[in-house]
Amino acid sequence: MIKAENIHKSFGDLNVLNGIDMEVRRGEVVVLIGVSGSGKSTFLRCLNFLELTNEGVITIDGKQVNQKKDNLAKIRAEVGMVFQHFNLFPHKTVLENVMEAPLMVKKMDKVQVKKMAHEILQKVGLSEKAEVYPNKLSGGQKQRVAIARALAMQPKVLLFDEPTSALDPELVGEVLQVMQNLAEEGMTMIVVTHEMKFAKNVADRVIMLDEGVIIEDSDPDTFFNRSTNERTLQFLEMVDV
């Protein structure tokens, strides 16, 4: 489904990614973890070219991502992304946020899009907020709208960039629940997170990044209980599992 080969990325003199190879199969939920600065968010952003790689090849659903504009927009339309700070469009209502891309990019029929948007909002538990502007929502609600907005494009894969890091602790659960539901429905997901419980319970694979390379790639049980990698053990000691 998604294949990244030998991904290198640097910002000036700073090498952030030093040759990452990774493959994610359809329906798989992959959690990327690592200390801050390990390159996990950068890697995620490289997957839909929000960051341009210096080297390496990314293939999504058999199509190679390149920097040509048409190709890029088409691929991005199939790859949903959820951001740490939600990035909802503040000048549009919740419903308009969800409808925007299907209307503008896919040029779908408005009545049809509206129906679909309502269904998706219901799925994330926010149907009663359809006509509200984002600034009237809590952080957890904003993030659920952001997920709904991404889902409206019927993406083949969803990328989550620390989706709960900006939330108050009591709001984390509702977002993780929506993500878990999606995982159970078979959505392919790549999630950068510090939520170890989510990694343990929902992920099919846990990938640990350190200094821009993958140092461990295993199932959650092996990762959390039987890892022999020194850096992984150090990391697990630091975080609360």
Next chain:
Amino acid sequence: MPEFLLTFYDVFKNTYKGFLQAGLLTIEITAIAIVIGTVLGVIFALMKISNSKVLQTIANLYITLIRGTPLIVQIMFLYFGITSIIVLDNFWAGAIALGVHNGAYIAEIFRGSIQGIDKGQREASLALGMNSSLTMRRIVFPQALRRAIPPLGNQFIITLKDSSLVYVIGVSELFGLANRVAASNFKQFETFLVVGLYYLILVLIFSALLKWYENKLDVDK
């Protein structure tokens, strides 16, 4: 009643018909200049933030030239420049000069407000598969416009007052008429007081309209 107030009232009574017409001319020139300035402003702002070095240079040149020279020089320059090529009356020459002048300032207002929009907005839009121009049109610009309205309003009020300078090419707007009236009735003080009041009233009406529009657009309410 003191002598001065009597003269003031006299001047007002004798000139209000002429000033109403001149005021209309002032409003027309200002409106045309605002339209021209806003269109140029958007175009040059987009050129300035584009990736093309050529477009950036052209925009910078325009803004530097306009901001670096007095409006009154630009009006004279454009009037005698344009009218030597095509037939254009002084009203249009003045309105165009005022518009071109304002375009440079409005470009900077738009550039600032576009660049002030959080880059997460652009990223979210691109990530949804919207291309750059859709992103600008649907996501970034509408938010930037909202943010630009207070400084734009300011600029529009400056435009209204600056329209008085087109009197130098013989347009009989408020200030031009005041000059002629004062030269014939020799009541300079009272005449310019009257015309000052007209400008003040126009600016107050204009400010109220802008305030109303700003409130209307505000989604936080």
